[in-house]
Amino acid sequence: MRRVPVARLIAVIIAITTAGCSKPQPSPPAKPLATTPPAAVPATPAAPAPAPADPMPPAAAKTADAAPAKPAEPAAAPAPKTSPAAGGAVSFDELQKLPLDELRKLLGGTTDSKFRVTVIDAIASIGQKAHPAIDDLVQATGDDDSRVRWHAARGLGLIGEESLRVLPQLVKLLGDPDPITATQSAAAIGLIREDDGRTVAELSAEDAASYAAATEALVRTAVHPDARARRASVRALRILSADPKTMASLVSRQLGDVDPSVVLPAIHTLADMDGAAVPVLMEALKNPKSRYWATVALTEIGEEAAPAVPQLIEEAEAGELDEKLQAILALAAIGKGAEAAAPTIVKALESKDASLRFAAAFALGKLGSPAADKSLETAAADDNAFLASIASWALAQIHPDDAALRAEAIARLRKGLDSDSAEVRTASVSALSDLVSRLDAAGQQELAGEFAGLLGDPAPSVDTAAGGALIRQGGAAVDSLRARLADPAVRLKALEILGVIGPAAAPAMDDLVKLLGDSDPQCQGDAAMAIAAMGPAAAAAVPTLQKLLDSEGVAREAAPGLQYAAAYALGQLGAASAPALAKLREFAASPDQMLATVASWAAIKIAPEDTSLFESAVPLFRQALRSDSETARLEAACILGDIGRQADSAIPILELVAEEDPSRTVRSAAAEALAKIKGK
Numbered sequence: 001m002r003r004v005p006v007a008r009l010i011a012v013i014i015a016i017t018t019a020g021c022s023k024p025q026p027s028p029p030a031k032p033l034a035t036t037p038p039a040a041v042p043a044t045p046a047a048p049a050p051a052p053a054d055p056m057p058p059a060a061a062k063t064a065d066a067a068p069a070k071p072a073e074p075a076a077a078p079a080p081k082t083s084p085a086a087g088g089a090v091s092f093d094e095l096q097k098l099p100l101d102e103l104r105k106l107l108g109g110t111t112d113s114k115f116r117v118t119v120i121d122a123i124a125s126i127g128q129k130a131h132p133a134i135d136d137l138v139q140a141t142g143d144d145d146s147r148v149r150w151h152a153a154r155g156l157g158l159i160g161e162e163s164l165r166v167l168p169q170l171v172k173l174l175g176d177p178d179p180i181t182a183t184q185s186a187a188a189i190g191l192i193r194e195d196d197g198r199t200v201a202e203l204s205a206e207d208a209a210s211y212a213a214a215t216e217a218l219v220r221t222a223v224h225p226d227a228r229a230r231r232a233s234v235r236a237l238r239i240l241s242a243d244p245k246t247m248a249s250l251v252s253r254q255l256g257d258v259d260p261s262v263v264l265p266a267i268h269t270l271a272d273m274d275g276a277a278v279p280v281l282m283e284a285l286k287n288p289k290s291r292y293w294a295t296v297a298l299t300e301i302g303e304e305a306a307p308a309v310p311q312l313i314e315e316a317e318a319g320e321l322d323e324k325l326q327a328i329l330a331l332a333a334i335g336k337g338a339e340a341a342a343p344t345i346v347k348a349l350e351s352k353d354a355s356l357r358f359a360a361a362f363a364l365g366k367l368g369s370p371a372a373d374k375s376l377e378t379a380a381a382d383d384n385a386f387l388a389s390i391a392s393w394a395l396a397q398i399h400p401d402d403a404a405l406r407a408e409a410i411a412r413l414r415k416g417l418d419s420d421s422a423e424v425r426t427a428s429v430s431a432l433s434d435l436v437s438r439l440d441a442a443g444q445q446e447l448a449g450e451f452a453g454l455l456g457d458p459a460p461s462v463d464t465a466a467g468g469a470l471i472r473q474g475g476a477a478v479d480s481l482r483a484r485l486a487d488p489a490v491r492l493k494a495l496e497i498l499g500v501i502g503p504a505a506a507p508a509m510d511d512l513v514k515l516l517g518d519s520d521p522q523c524q525g526d527a528a529m530a531i532a533a534m535g536p537a538a539a540a541a542v543p544t545l546q547k548l549l550d551s552e553g554v555a556r557e558a559a560p561g562l563q564y565a566a567a568y569a570l571g572q573l574g575a576a577s578a579p580a581l582a583k584l585r586e587f588a589a590s591p592d593q594m595l596a597t598v599a600s601w602a603a604i605k606i607a608p609e610d611t612s613l614f615e616s617a618v619p620l621f622r623q624a625l626r627s628d629s630e631t632a633r634l635e636a637a638c639i640l641g642d643i644g645r646q647a648d649s650a651i652p653i654l655e656l657v658a659e660e661d662p663s664r665t666v667r668s669a670a671a672e673a674l675a676k677i678k679g680k
C-alpha cells in the first residue's frame with residue numbers, strides 16, 4: 001500500500017526547510033511528517049488570544065538540555081522544636097530535618113493530600129537511605145489523588161535499586177489514568193535499573209524476569225497518548241535495553257503496526273531524541289515491517305541521521321515506491337551529509353515516475369551536489385512546469401552566487417503562486433522563502449507583499465506556508481502585514497505573525513495600539529499579545545493596556561481571554577507597567593485561577609524585587625507546569641527559576657519537566673530553574 005500520496009508529495013518536497021524566526025521560539029510540539037507541510041504559524045488562531053490555557057508566550061531561549069541529578073543524601077538533622085505530629089503547619093524545609101521514622105508516621109497519619117505530597121517529597125529527598133519507607137510509598141501509589149500517586153512513584157525511583165522488589169507496582173502504574181503518574185512511573189523504572197548497576201549476566205533469574213516484564217510494559221507505553229509518558233518510556237527502555245539491536249526489535253514491533261494513530265506518537269518521540277535514536281532506527285530499517293516508519297523518523301531527525309545514509313541509499317535504490325520516496329526525503333533532510341547519495345538520486349530524477357522525479361529534484365537541491373547539474377538542467381527544461389520549477393530552485397541552491405540561476409528560479413516559482421493547484425502554491429511559497437534572503441531590500445519587500453496576499457488562501461496549507469514565509473522575513477514583512485490589518489478576514493492572522501516577529505515589528509506599534517480599542521475582543525487580545533512580544537520597547541502601550549485590565553466587567557463579559565492578555569502584556573513590558581501593579585496584585589488573589597496565575601506572573605516580572613507574592617504564586621506556577629500549553633509551561637519554569645530557593649516545592653515537577661517535557665525549550669528552562677532553585 002502506498003503511504004505517501006503523490007498529490008501530497010508535491011506540497012512537501014520543498015517543505016523540509018530550516019525555517020528561522022526573528023526571535024527564539026519554543027520548539028513545535030512535533031515536527032511534521034514528510035507527508036505534511038510544516039506549520040510555521042497556525043493558519044487561524046485556535047481560540048481568542050490568549051486562550052485561558054495559554055496565558056504566557058515564549059520567553060528567550062534557555063540553556064542546553066540537562067537532566068537533574070539524583071539528590072544527595074542529606075545528613076540527619078535535629079527535629080524542629082514544634083513537632084508536626086501536634087498538628088502545626090510544617091514547611092518542606094522543616095520536614096527535611098525530621099528523621100525517617102517520624103516522616104513515615106506523618107505520612108500514615110494524615111489524609112490531607114497537600115501535606116502527604118510534602119511528606120513524600122521529604123522522604124524522597126533522603127534518597128537510598130529512605131528504603132525502609134518503600135512500603136509506605138507503595139501504599140501511597142494507591143491514593144485517590146493523582147498528585148500523591150506520582151510523587152510516591154518518583155520517591156520509589158529516587159530510592160533506587162532497593163525498590164526493585166516493588167517493580168510490579170510501578171509497572172501497574174504505567175497504565176494510570178493520570179499521564180504524569182504514568183510518566184513518573186516510567187522514569188522511576190529507569191532510575192531503579194540505572195542504580196542497580198549489574199550487567200544482564202549478573203542478574204538473578206527473578207530480577208531478570210522483573211526487568212523483562214517492565215520492558216514489555218514500557219514498549220506499550222512508548223505509544224502513550226501523552227508525549228511526556230512516551231518520552232519517559234523511551235528513556236527508560238534505553239536504560240533497560242542498552243543494546244541497540246535489542247531495543248530496535250522492541251521498537252520495530254510498535255513501528256510495524258499499520259495504524260498511524262499508534263505509530264506516529266512513537267515516531268515523534270524517537271525523532272525528538274535526535275542522534276540518540278539513530279542507532280535504534282538503523283536497526284529498525286532492517287525489518288521490512290518497520291522500515292518505512294523508521295525512515296520517517298530519520299527524516300524528522302535530519303542532519304544527525306547521517307550515519308544512516310548508506311542504508312537509506314540502499315532503500316532509495318531497491319525499496320518499494322513509497323519506501324524509495326521516503327528514503328529520498330530522509331536524505332534530503334540530512335542535506336550535505338548525504339552527498340554520497342547524489343548518484344542514486346540522479347537516477348531517480350531520470351525515472352519515469354513523476355513522484356520520484358519531484359522528490360529527487362528537491363533532494364538534489366538540499367544535498368547541494370554540483371554533480372547533479374546536468375540532470376537538473378534537463379529537468380529545468382521539462383514540459384512539466386512544476387518539475388521545472390523545482391529543478392530551477394535546486395540549481396539556485398547548489399550555486400547560490402549565480403544571480404541568473406536565482407532569477408530564473410524565482411520567476412518560475414512566482415508563476416507557481418498563481419497555480420490552480422494548492423499543492424503547487426504551497427511548494428512555491430516554501431521554495432521562494434528559501435531564496436528571498438538573497439534579494440535586495442526592494443525584492444524582499446515585493447515578495448513579502450505576495451506572501452501577505454496569500455494569507456486567507458482557501459487552502460490551509462497555502463495560508464500556513466505564507467505565514468511561515470513572512471515570519472522568516474521578519475522586519476522586511478512588517479509593512480505588508482500592516483497593510484493586511486485593514487482586512488477583517490485576515491487581520492487576526494497578521495496580528496499573530498507580527499507577534500511572532502517580535503521587536504522587529506516595532507514599526508507597527510501605532511497600528512497595534514489603535515487595535516486595542518477595536519470593537520472585536522479577539523482582535524484586542526491579539527493586538528495585546530503582539531505588543532507583548534515587543535517587550536519594554538512597547539512602553540507607550542501601557543495606559544491603553546491598563547484600561548483593558550481595569551475594565552473587569554466589560555472585559556470578562558466580552559471575552560475572558562482579553563483580561564489575561566492585558567495582564568500578560570503588562571508583565572512583558574516590565575518596569576514601565578508599574579502603574580498597573582496595584583491592580584495586578586489584587587487579581588493575584590482572584591478565584592479565577594488563570595487570572596490569578598497570569599496576574600502573579602506579571603506582577604513579579606514588573607517588580608522582581610518584591611517577594612510578597614512568592615508564597616501564593618509558586619503553587620499557581622507549579623500547576624501551570626502541567627498545562628497543555630507549551631508557552632505556559634515555559635514561562636512558569638522561567639519565573640520559578642527567578643524566584644529561586646523559595647520555589648523549592650516545585651522541584652519535583654520541575655525535574656519531571658526538565659527530563660520529559662516534549663518541548664526542548666521547556667526542558668531547558670526547567671533545568672535552568674532547577675539549578676537556580678538549588679543554588680547551583
